[in-house]
């Protein structure tokens with residue numbers, strides 16, 4: 001009996017040690033990840049400012065930063081993984097929609113349709129994303145290091161009130177500007193008859209994506225408002241989708 005109890009507490013201790021080791025590895029990884037992402041978006045901010053100061057125009061800016069942007073925005077796919085394996089307490093769905101919509105904007109709209117790259121709307125969402133991400137990743141970093149300055153916490157949970165709608169306006173205007181080019185070039189589209197017997201119209205698909213902002217964006221925005229109430233005002237919030 002005594003040895004059974006000892007075995008039990010030994011097992012418990014081992015489990016606790018494993019949990020502690022796992023959480024130390026997760027914290028170390030997240031700290032590295034957030035520092036890398038803060039640095040990446042800072043590099044983008046500096047590159048954008050330098051470009052504008054040197055050239056005096058936004059034309060050509062996207063092209064000059066596109067490689068760095070594609071790299072760091074694609075890297076953010078890991079965030080969906082972080083939620084899926086449970087090392088951050090965030091909904092996979094909310095993070096998935098946020099990250100996938102960004103990756104879609106970068107790879108399948110701005111990068112693929114060269115004619116929109118010099119639109120002002122591209123600069124709008126680039127500036128908004130950059131300011132948001134520098135704040136968000138530095139918030140996570142300082143939080144993990146237990147040295148979070150209040151102004152970063154305040155900025156993380158207030159800036160989105162203005163930045164989210166502005167980002168969405170920039171994204172929707174860019175997709176809208178892309179529509180005529182997509183219709184003309186018939187890019188990424190498949191007409192019947194073809195050997196797969198499948199038809200796909202990218203022009204219609206883009207319109208569906210634009211319409212999907214109507215139900216999806218308010219949910220992301222409300223999620224952030226709930227996070228704001230929880231973090232800044234200490235309210236206890238129960239999320240339905242988690």
Ligand SMILES: CCCCCCCCCCCCC/C=C/C(=O)SCCNC(=O)CCNC(=O)[C@H](O)C(C)(C)COP(=O)(O)OP(=O)(O)OC[C@H]1O[C@@H](n2cnc3c(N)ncnc32)[C@H](O)[C@@H]1OP(=O)(O)O
Nearest residue numbers: 088089090095098101104132140160163164167213216227
């Ligand atoms: C196929 C194509 C699909 C297309 C679909 C189209 C439809 C799209 C419609 C929507 C379009 C949106 C467009 C977006 C535009 C912009 O981004 S504009 C710029 C403004 N944007 C923002 O302000 C972004 C706001 N969003 C976010 O911050 C996140 O992306 C989020 C997922 C929506 C919410 O973040 P969440 O993680 O839930 O909240 P937090 O409070 O930050 O974190 C919760 C807890 O998790 C911890 N955590 C999260 N990430 C990390 C991390 N990387 N490292 C460490 N810790 C992390 C965080 O600390 C919290 O922990 P606790 O405090 O312990 O709970």
